[in-house]
Amino acid sequence: MKNEDDGEMAEEQKKKPCRFWIWALSSVFFRLILISFPGNLNLSSRPEVSTPLTSIRRLAEGYWLKQASMSPYAGSMYHGSPLLLSLLGPLTVQRIKGQPSHLLCSLVFVVADVLTAMLLRGIGQKLQMAYGLNARLLGFLKSSRDKGILPCGDIAALVYLWNPFTIVSCVGLSTSPIENLAVVVALYGAVKRRVPLAAFGLVMATHLSLYPATLTIPIIFLLGYGLDAPPIKLFLQTKSVENQDRSTSDVSKTEAKLKQTTRVPFLWKTVLHFVFWVLLWSLCVLVLCGLSLIKHGGLEEMFKSTYGFILSIEDLSPNIGVFWYFFAEVFDFFRNFFLIVFHVNILFMLLPLAIRLKHRPCFLAFIYLTISSILKSYPSVGDSALYLSLWALFVNELVDMKFSFFLFCGYLGISLLSPVMHNLWIWRGTGNANFYFGNAIGYACFQIVFVVESVSAMLNHDRALKRCNSKNSREVKN
Amino acid sequence: IFFLKMKILLLVMLLCYSFAFSSGDTTIHTNNWAVLVCTSRFWFNYRHMANTLSLYRTVKRLGIPDERIILMLADDMACNARNEYPAQVFNNENHKLNLYGDNVEVDYRGYEVTVENFLRVLTGRHENAVPRSKRLLSDEGSHILLYMTGHGGDEFLKFQDAEELQSHDLADAVKQMKEKRRFKELMIMVDTCQAATLFNQLQSPGVLAIGSSLKGENSYSHHLDSDVSALYYFMNGMYITIGVSVVDRFTYYTLAFFERLDIYDNASLNRSYDPRQLMSTAYYRTDLYQPHLAEVPVTNFFGSVMETIHTDSAYEAFSSRISNSKINADMPLDQHPEHDLKENLQNANNPNDDLKNEKQKCPYTQMRADLQEKLEKLENVDTMVNLSIAVMVLVVIVSSSLL
Numbered sequence: 049m050k051n052e053d054d055g056e057m058a059e060e061q062k063k064k065p066c067r068f069w070i071w072a073l074s075s076v077f078f079r080l081i082l083i084s085f086p087g088n089l090n091l092s093s094r095p096e097v098s099t100p101l102t103s104i105r106r107l108a109e110g111y112w113l114k115q116a117s118m119s120p121y122a123g124s125m126y127h128g129s130p131l132l133l134s135l136l137g138p139l140t141v142q143r144i145k146g147q148p149s150h151l152l153c154s155l156v157f158v159v160a161d162v163l164t165a166m167l168l169r170g171i172g173q174k175l176q177m178a179y180g181l182n183a184r185l186l187g188f189l190k191s192s193r194d195k196g197i198l199p200c201g202d203i204a205a206l207v208y209l210w211n212p213f214t215i216v217s218c219v220g221l222s223t224s225p226i227e228n229l230a231v232v233v234a235l236y237g238a239v240k241r242r243v244p245l246a247a248f249g250l251v252m253a254t255h256l257s258l259y260p261a262t263l264t265i266p267i268i269f270l271l272g273y274g275l276d277a278p279p280i281k282l283f284l285q286t287k288s289v290e291n292q293d294r295s296t297s298d299v300s301k302t303e304a305k306l307k308q309t310t311r312v313p314f315l316w317k318t319v320l321h322f323v324f325w326v327l328l329w330s331l332c333v334l335v336l337c338g339l340s341l342i343k344h345g346g347l348e349e350m351f352k353s354t355y356g357f358i359l360s361i362e363d364l365s366p367n368i369g370v371f372w373y374f375f376a377e378v379f380d381f382f383r384n385f386f387l388i389v390f391h392v393n394i395l396f397m398l399l400p401l402a403i404r405l406k407h408r409p410c411f412l413a414f415i416y417l418t419i420s421s422i423l424k425s426y427p428s429v430g431d432s433a434l435y436l437s438l439w440a441l442f443v444n445e446l447v448d449m450k451f452s453f454f455l456f457c458g459y460l461g462i463s464l465l466s467p468v469m470h471n472l473w474i475w476r477g478t479g480n481a482n483f484y485f486g487n488a489i490g491y492a493c494f495q496i497v498f499v500v501e502s503v504s505a506m507l508n509h510d511r512a513l514k515r516c517n518s519k520n521s522r523e524v525k526n
Numbered sequence: 527i528f529f530l531k532m533k534i535l536l537l538v539m540l541l542c543y544s545f546a547f548s549s550g551d552t553t554i555h556t557n558n559w560a561v562l563v564c565t566s567r568f569w570f571n572y573r574h575m576a577n578t579l580s581l582y583r584t585v586k587r588l589g590i591p592d593e594r595i596i597l598m599l600a601d602d603m604a605c606n607a608r609n610e611y612p613a614q615v616f617n618n619e620n621h622k623l624n625l626y627g628d629n630v631e632v633d634y635r636g637y638e639v640t641v642e643n644f645l646r647v648l649t650g651r652h653e654n655a656v657p658r659s660k661r662l663l664s665d666e667g668s669h670i671l672l673y674m675t676g677h678g679g680d681e682f683l684k685f686q687d688a689e690e691l692q693s694h695d696l697a698d699a700v701k702q703m704k705e706k707r708r709f710k711e712l713m714i715m716v717d718t719c720q721a722a723t724l725f726n727q728l729q730s731p732g733v734l735a736i737g738s739s740l741k742g743e744n745s746y747s748h749h750l751d752s753d754v755s756a757l758y759y760f761m762n763g764m765y766i767t768i769g770v771s772v773v774d775r776f777t778y779y780t781l782a783f784f785e786r787l788d789i790y791d792n793a794s795l796n797r798s799y800d801p802r803q804l805m806s807t808a809y810y811r812t813d814l815y816q817p818h819l820a821e822v823p824v825t826n827f828f829g830s831v832m833e834t835i836h837t838d839s840a841y842e843a844f845s846s847r848i849s850n851s852k853i854n855a856d857m858p859l860d861q862h863p864e865h866d867l868k869e870n871l872q873n874a875n876n877p878n879d880d881l882k883n884e885k886q887k888c889p890y891t892q893m894r895a896d897l898q899e900k901l902e903k904l905e906n907v908d909t910m911v912n913l914s915i916a917v918m919v920l921v922v923i924v925s926s927s928l929l
Binding site for chain 2: 114130131134135237242243244245248329332336339340342343
């Protein structure tokens, strides 16, 4: 019987990777088909896809300015990194006869998407192994085979590849795939304990868009404490139960052990290593940026045009976020005040979440990314693509998330209505900005409900584990 | 003294060389301009207006856009109270063509058509406030057509019945244009009485001139159109309408030739006018114009047929490499005349060097200054940055696999 089961499991496991690769390759084909349509289906002009930070046209303009010996930030068109300009700039100019324009750029974005998916798969496999290990340690899983544990790596990778938001940002030529790749590289490096890789990913992600700087905290937790695990008290309870099972006379010894091992060891050495690498990579990046901009104002100009632009929300063209509408009407006297309020809004949430979720650093990273996607200056659907696939990494823990169908319908409805409202407002003139802004507010509401529900589902999962554990221990006692 | 003589000789040679260089035909024909001037006012000079408007229509039809046509009309015939057909100007009694159609752009109208303004247009010496549409913005690759019609005489052309443009004024203006490289080739076409005398003083090369009559001859109008005028004359107890001449002969036959053309035709400038039809002798002044008239297509002046080259790559304007090479090319020509000046200045430079030496004592600032100079001189910073990015990625991969 067991041999047959083993055989079946082996076959199933072999089939699953094949199925995964089939789906992955078909998503790549789908993207290539969409890219071959002329004019990128006008996706690159949609405000939901391309923002002033991620638009490829602005990158092409910045590259042209650079070639004309002017600063790439002249005229307030391009607001990205000069390194991205060196990478993608020549590709925007190359034209192959007979092919749609920007074909090479699209291919770069497809490759970035595929790499991100592969890295997500790696992270998910690690998380799945950790989940199985913890479950067995806590006594929930009897057999050594991971039956019932969903392959979150495969699911997350496929969700990323087939998410309409990702496909739209890839075909619509926004630079979000590259930003997402940098973030996932950082997380992958931290999960696999490859410190230079994690540091590189973090530095690049922060350099490209300011907000992944918040990921420093979860990455330090990942490197210091290790992967996501239920709270340490549960392990101590099981240990104490086992110890009590063995001998009742060593109560004092177990108490002493309990007192000693209430804290997980924090690996300072790895973290210092990480800090060193972060400093090294940031020095490299700054030197390179300074070199490429030496004739055009140097690093000061770069910081003013990239980080300064992000923080001061200079461009008020409509996007799927909520700031443009507000800052179009705020009085100049209060503008700085409200800028500080909105940016501190993100910073406020970092510390409490870090305290509450320090035993689950990957989930903490997901929450930080979602919050910055909601509250960043120029959000786009590319950011949503990333956090939705990171959410899929936690399917095992978030199975009991409430309102999932409501949120799914909400996201679907908002994504369908957004182009409609935009058309009504801009092209037909039968609507006005309130239509589009209402849509954006709805989207922000759904995202907030999504974040709140995922955090509460995770905390409920932990509480359920604790209850089960204490039940087990009481049963054993009895 | 010998060295001084050598330097002077060198200077003179270089100046001559640069002169020869500038007058050589190394520029290419890049654009076409037309300056069309009607200098007479009053209703009975209707035909001059019609002449100019017909030529305006022809030139536009053959490809020159409004932004490169300067149209100067001294009076308004289309909306004149005496015009029986308001807002319409005809050059033929069959009224087939309305020359004053929907898109006539008049740049100088009414009393703005003066000799001063005309000369300002030609030489480009305007007040600051003059808008671009009223300027002749030609460059050294332009072919300009200058058409003037009105009343003229021996070595003059009458403007607005109040002043005159003399032949040496015109020759001076053309000379200034040549000096300032405002045209590559200029074609002057004049339809007035004794038109050829207006070209007597011209000297600049690259100018082709056509006049409708010689000295002592009049240019005549072609025919009367009795329908156009609303002027009634009470004579012998009857009201009769006095028509106006609607077109001059020279322009009429020129237009008859052009109406058969479109922009694809290769007709050459070598056309002869029949003196019996014109009732005057059309005169060509070709001694200043190098190419043979038979080889020059009419669209060189009357139309605008440009060669288009199709490229697939994006527009790459003034890349830094090109600007650097231009700077290098200009240097040698400028260096030699300043050679003497440099010798004089060397004595003045010495005290500056002493100061520099003092500042260079601090090694840190010296290093920084040297580094900055070196970095600024680097031309291929971009390739260096690209290489460094590639190296960085390699280091990431290597270090992450090792550590």
